[in-house]
Amino acid sequence: MKNILITGATSGIGEATARKLAEEGNNLILCGRNSNKLDDLANEFAYLSKIKTLSFDVRNRADVYENINSALNSFQKIDVLINNAGNAHGLESIYEGNEEDWDKMMDINVKGLLNVSKAVIPSMVKNQAGHIINVGSLAGYEVYANGTAYCASKYAVKAINEGLRKELNGFNIKVSSINPGLVETNFSNVRFKGDTEKAKAVYKGYTPLKPQDIANTISFMINQPEHVNLAEVMILPTAQASSTQVKKEL
Ligand SMILES: NC(=O)c1ccc[n+]([C@@H]2O[C@H](COP(=O)([O-])OP(=O)(O)OC[C@H]3O[C@@H](n4cnc5c(N)ncnc54)[C@H](OP(=O)(O)O)[C@@H]3O)[C@@H](O)[C@H]2O)c1
Numbered sequence: 001m002k003n004i005l006i007t008g009a010t011s012g013i014g015e016a017t018a019r020k021l022a023e024e025g026n027n028l029i030l031c032g033r034n035s036n037k038l039d040d041l042a043n044e045f046a047y048l049s050k051i052k053t054l055s056f057d058v059r060n061r062a063d064v065y066e067n068i069n070s071a072l073n074s075f076q077k078i079d080v081l082i083n084n085a086g087n088a089h090g091l092e093s094i095y096e097g098n099e100e101d102w103d104k105m106m107d108i109n110v111k112g113l114l115n116v117s118k119a120v121i122p123s124m125v126k127n128q129a130g131h132i133i134n135v136g137s138l139a140g141y142e143v144y145a146n147g148t149a150y151c152a153s154k155y156a157v158k159a160i161n162e163g164l165r166k167e168l169n170g171f172n173i174k175v176s177s178i179n180p181g182l183v184e185t186n187f188s189n190v191r192f193k194g195d196t197e198k199a200k201a202v203y204k205g206y207t208p209l210k211p212q213d214i215a216n217t218i219s220f221m222i223n224q225p226e227h228v229n230l231a232e233v234m235i236l237p238t239a240q241a242s243s244t245q246v247k248k249e250l
Contacts, residue, residue, distance in 0.1 A: 002222070003050070003075045005029040005068070007058060007116055008085030010037040012185030013135060016211035017082060020219050022048055029071045029078070031085070031116075033057055050075065058085050058112025068119035077127050080222055081120045083113045083157075084135040088150040088191040102149045109153035113160060121168070128172045131229075133218060134161045136179040138234065144243040154179075158232075165231065174229040176221055181236035182246065183209040205248030206239035 004021050008014035010032030018030055018041060027050035030041050038053035045051045052071055056063040072078065086109040089101035117132065124130030139147060140154030158177065165175035188199035202208075214235065221230045239247045 001025055001027060001049070002079035003027045003029065003077060004080040004082065004222075005031065005071065005078050005120065006082040006084060007031045007112075008135075009041065009053075010034045012187060013180070013183060013211045013214045014082070014084040015041070016215040017084065017218050018045070020212070020215035021222075022051075024219065024223075025049075027051065027075065029054060029075065031056065031058075031067070058116055059107045061115050064112075064115040065119050068116065072123050077123055078120050078130065080131045080133065081117070081124075082133045082135070082218065083116055085112060085116075086135065086153075087187060088139075088147065090149075090193075091146045091191055093146055094148050097149065105149050105153040106156075109150075110156040110160070113157060117160075117164065121164075121173075124173050125168070125171045130168075130172075131174040131176070131222060132164060132168075133221060134164075134175070134177045135214075136161060136177045138179055138181045138236065138240075138243055140177075140179060141234070142243045147243075161232070165229075176230050177232050178214060178217060178221065179232065179234045180209060180214055181234075181240045181243075183211060183214060185211050205250040206246055207237060208239075209235065209237050 004026050006014050006018055009018045009030035018028055022045045029052045031054045032038055035055045038055055042051055042053045054067040056067045089104045090098055134157055136157040137154040139151045140158040143151040161177040168175055184203045188202045192198040217235055
């Protein structure tokens, strides 16, 4: 049984991962911004020996530190940190794009991940143990047109994953990333700002990954023996060969 903190636990990959890790009997610290959803999850997982929900925006550094310190006070230690909170905002070229979308992606996907990591890592260093799993993306390995800013944010996650692994090598802390291709979640709704038709079209004509597929893989990564670190895992739907090559039957 591990103490596991998940950001972005209120939807998609984070929520499915919470459910999978709850089934395995772990103690959970679930983070998100949607308090009602967090309350629902706390009720659903009330059977766990320890469950805590924290409502904060990963961009707000003071809130991140205050909330994670409160979790550390009640849980003593965090064994696994899953840095999952993030989204794409917009699908436009840089010259036509919306600067506020860039701010969101850099502030949430990159700086938010750094904020949460900085809040958690000192306790892992003190314990000489821990596992950080960063949810990157295929977009962190291959840039596609009109996704430049999102890809840049996920390339940054790849760099942070690699850098943290080197910085934390002396402290017995595993640092891993999981990098999905197309997963059917609320992701495209957020990207297309609530245009559900556009969002649905992304997943038409083939079988996309389900958030449960990512949750199962994260569980597999966590449950490896002490000496094994799945440092970078890429997971794609069978129909997807690259960011832009998807075999669709429409
Ligand atoms: N779906 C895909 O195809 C795909 C592919 C590769 C990688 N990913 C990555 O997977 C991760 C999870 O995405 P998802 O597909 O599960 O999408 P999702 O269903 O939209 O979930 C995103 C989660 O992140 C949270 N979040 C967003 N901004 C936040 C903020 N400022 N502070 C705190 N929490 C915030 C959301 O909470 P709110 O509801 O409060 O916004 C939500 O819980 C992201 O890092 C994404 O880049 C997704």
